[in-house]
Amino acid sequence: MADDIDYEALPANAGFAVNMLAGALAGISEHAVMFPVDSIKTRMQVFATSPVAVYSGVGNAFTRISSTEGMRALWRGVSSVVLGAGPAHAVHFGTLEAVKELAGGNEAGNQWLATSLAGASATIASDALMNPFDVVKQRMQVHKSEFRSVFTCARVVFRNEGLSAFYVSYPTTLAISIPFNAIQFTVYEQLKRFMNPSHQYSPTTHIVSGAVAGAVAAAVTTPLDVAKTILQTRGTSTDADIRNVRGMADAFRVIWQRDGIKGFGRGLTPRVLTIMPSTALCWLSYEFFKAAIRTD
Structure with a gap:
């Protein structure tokens, strides 16, 4: 019977592709x-x-942005995330499952070292792909952004600041993401x-576990996230020091x-509010797509 199938026990010849596809679909669902709320977090972290x-808080930011700029402003840059999140999450989950299997993380018992190694390895690979998309996203999210097109933003940033602008925050991104994903x-x-x-x-298990895991990781790494936002939006600032x-x-x-x-806690509340449900949704989507693809 279908209920007796262990959906996590994927065949070796199909598991990697299934994990990558499930990860891509989960990543797009999560970020979109x-x-x-992520747009609000970015604005609160920028030294305007x-x-x-x-903004004094999430509610204040939401009210003021929607009333002065319109609700569409809160979605500005989402196309960059959608373009990057699918491939990046595919690489992330594909690497995650491959390393976990190689390191013995699927064996019985408490395999915390193997799972931490898998999380860190997946991050290094996926962030290298996602970082430029994240830079474009944040440039489009800031107050009075001149950009309305992902490709226009990427072209202008490259022309004015060079390729390094897309990777100046990569070491900081890894400094966030490796402990974030390991945790x-x-x-x-x-x-x-x-x-x-x-x-x-078990949807309930995936939602609760994902939400708690995301909240803990988000809170611990917020100071590094503030630094990353400054690096990724520095080109929009009129402050010479920034x-x-x-x-x-x-x-x-x-x-x-x-x-x-x-200052190291700027955007903590919207970061947790963003990541807690988004990681719950991401893991729920990932496990759902993995189960659905496995049974089809």
């Missing part, structure tokens, strides 16, 4: 649904010179094993000088 672009994947796997020891398809930021250390210096210790 939570994009407006105009009082109009300074997320480890927490997710442990909670999933605890809540669903039979390894059957425009000349060259790396994570420079970004940390600017944050400390401008806002002290609280």
Whole structure:
């Protein structure tokens, strides 16, 4: 019977392709649904010179942006995420499952080291692909962005700042993503094993485990995310100090000088609000598509 099939036990000759396709579909679902909150997070992390672009909270930002710029402003840049998220998540989940299998993460018992290694390896590969799309996305999300087209934005950034603009934040992105994904994947796997020891398809298990894992990882890595936003949006700033930021250390210096210790928590609430449901949706979508593709 179909109910007796362990959907996680994919054939060796089909598992990698299934994981990549499921990951791509999950990634697009995740980012598209939570994009407006992500736009608010980006704006709250930017050190704006105009009082109009300074927000006291998520509700305040949502109200002011939607009333002054229209709801469409909250979706500006979503096409960049959709273009990049599919391939990047396909690579992420494909690498994740391959490394987990090679490292023995699918064996019985607490395989936290194998799952952490799998999460970190997947991140290095997927972020290399996603970073340029993320730069374009954030350039389009900032207050009074001049860009309405992904390709126009990419072309202008390349012309004015060169190829390095798309990868200046890559070391910082990895500094965020490696611990983020290692934490997320480890927490997710442990909670999933605890809540669903039979390894059957269980939407509730995937939602709860994904949400908790995402919230923990998001909170821990927020300071690094603030630095990443500064690096990726530096070209839009009129502040010479911010425009000349060259790396994570420079970004940390600017944050400390401008806002002290609280500056490292800028955008914490919308980041958690974005990532908590989006990781729940991502894992739910991933497990669903994996199960659906497996049974078709």
